[in-house]
Amino acid sequence: MKLSSKALLALAISSITATAFAESASQEFVPTTLAGTSAQSEAKGFIEDFSLGGTTRNWYSHESKYRGGTFEYKKNGVTRTDRNRTNWVQGTIINGSSGFTQGTVGVKTELAVYNALVLDRNKRDIKGGSNRTLADSDGDAVGQWSKLGLANVQFRVSNTTLTAGRQNFSSGIVDTIGNRALPSSFEGVSFNSEEFSNLSFQGGVFDRVSPRTEQSLSKFRTEYGNGAETDKVSTLGLNYQPLKSLKVSVFGANVKDFWNQYYFGATHELGDAQQLALTTGFNYYKTVDEGKKEMGKIDNDTFSLSLGLAHQAHSLTFSYQQVNGNEYFDYLHETNGIYLANSLTSDFNGPNEKSFQIAYGINMAEYGVPGLKFNAYSARGWDIDGTHYTGNNGRAKFAYDGIQKQDGEKHQEYGVGASYAIQSGALKATTVRATYVEHRGSEFQSDGSIKEFRLVTTIPFNIL
Incomplete structure (x- = not known):
């Protein structure tokens, strides 16, 4: 189904307009005032508020390639191929x-100590x-192994809090990713300021990433590039709620000698899910090359628009996404810095x-079973065209190899899932x-x- 971005944008605007009058209270402007309380004034003390705990996660995945695809491995120095790959790891965090x-x-x-036991x-x-x-x-x-x-x-x-050292950080460009047995984290300095009632500021400068499945720290590289590294990522942005129903985020980041990237995200909610609720989400990224242009010439505009309808137990979401650029929309490896609606497998x-x-x-x-959820989705991509890519900047090993072969490529993905969260008892929140x-x-x-089947228990x- 090939829907235009203009048609989806018109649908979003008309849907919001049609329900706005019925939801006038949620459209009220939220004035920006100083926060009513100071978090530091309520500090309990260094020892008095000490806590010790963590999580343990059993992470299992079985993948099968088909239509000629294979994985490679070496046995007795000889490269062998196989369609299947299985990974089973127990990851434990004590914080x-x-x-x-x-x-x-x-x-x-x-x-926090991270430990992985390979099963x-x-x-x-x-x-x-x-x-x-x-x-x-x-x-x-x-x-x-541990780290x-x-x-x-x-x-x-x-x-306002300033954090120095190895830490978690979350924004639309630099974000800890936790979809394996253990999550990533970042080495650097960051701040988070919540001095206003509906406006907060975040920023940070990071020089290393602690990957999900590595013991040592690494320099930053990109998800789709071919090995270029950088040792400085700077980011700054804000989160703002101008209306009771509207939240927006604006962030920018400089990835030294790679690119400057800018992000805008907005979520608008209308209605009551017991009757009918509409959630509109918009995410936009602008990426342009910077400094030594180690990733080549980049000029990329990418956005997604989603419309979600909810009625009691049921939700139905439609999402359109478009890349405007002759290279991949790329982001930092070992981060979740891609808030686009169609970022799936x-x-x-x-x-x-x-x-x-x-x-x-x-x-x-x-229906009387709290904690149990099911989901299903289907996604299609089309018109992939890398034939106009010329951005290797004379550094072929760092370019997006093979992208020029992509001429009218297409793909499809579907998935089903089930999850259950224990509601009470010793295993509550499992x-x-x-x-x-x-x-x-x-x-x-x-x-x-x-194809992939994944089973994850967290x-x-x-402890204290």
């Missing part, structure tokens, strides 16, 4: 966090190292690509999620044809 000291300037520390160590199963299982240079699994995932000091004045981010998704969800709490995804791409589409725990 100790002090409280803030009392006084005008509060001080706090946070330390499937068969070389043929894991197919060498990946961002799923850590392996050595011979392709053998590192059976058990400091978080290690930072925080300083707080009023409602495939990111649907090929050069000049258009894509459309339909998703359905049902919350069984409405979640179990099972998903099955199938992706099929044309000859030169970058994601290929693959158990939180408190």
Whole structure:
């Protein structure tokens, strides 16, 4: 189904306009005032507010390539191929966090140890190292390993916190990603300021990333590039709620010698899900090359628009996404810095690509089973065209190799999932999620044809 961006935008505007009068209260302007309380004034003390806890996650995945696709691995020095790959890892996080000291300037520390225990160590199963299982240079699994995932000091004045060290950070451009047994984290300095009632500011400068499946820190590189590295990422932005029903985010980032990237996101909500609710989401990225242009020439505008309807237990979402640029819409590896609606198993981010998704969800709490949810989706991408790409900047090894072959490429993906969160008892908040995804791409589409079943169980725990 090839829907134009203009048609979807018109649908979003008309839907909002049609319901706005019935939801006049939610359209009230929210004045920006100073925060009513100071978080630092309520500090309990460095030891008094100390906590120790964490999570343990059992992460299992089985993938099968088809239509000629294979994984590679080495056995006795010989490269072998196989259609299947299995990864099974137990990831555990133990996090100790002090409280803030009392006084005008509060001080706090946070330390988290990450541990991975590989449950499937068969070389043929894991197919060498990946961002799923850590392996050595011979392709053998590192059976058990640990590292400091978080290690930072925080300083707080009023409602503004400065964090230095290894930390989590969340924005539309630089965001911790947690879709494996262990999450990523970043090394640097950041701040978060919430001095106003409906307006907050965030920023940071980072020089290293702690990857999901690596013991050491790494320089930053991109998700779709071919190895170029940088040791400085700077970002700054704000979150603002001008209406009770509207939230917006604006961020910019400089990735040294790669690009300058700008992000705008907005979410608008109308109605009551017990009757009918409409949620409109818009995400936009502008990326332009910077400095030494290690990723080549880049001039990329990418956006997504989603319309979600909810009625009691049911939700139905339509999402359109479009890339305007002769290169991939790219983002930093080991981050979740892609808030586009159609970022699924495939990111649907090929050069000049258009894509459309339909998703359905049902919350069984409405039928007496709280915590149980099901979802299904189908997405298609088309008009992928990299034939006009000329942005290698004389550095072929850092260019988007093979992109020039993509001429009218297309692909499709569908998935189904079920999740359950335990509501009470000793295992309260434990979640179990099972998903099955199938992706099929044309000859030169970058994601290929693959099926994956994933089963993930996450158990939180408190020690102190």
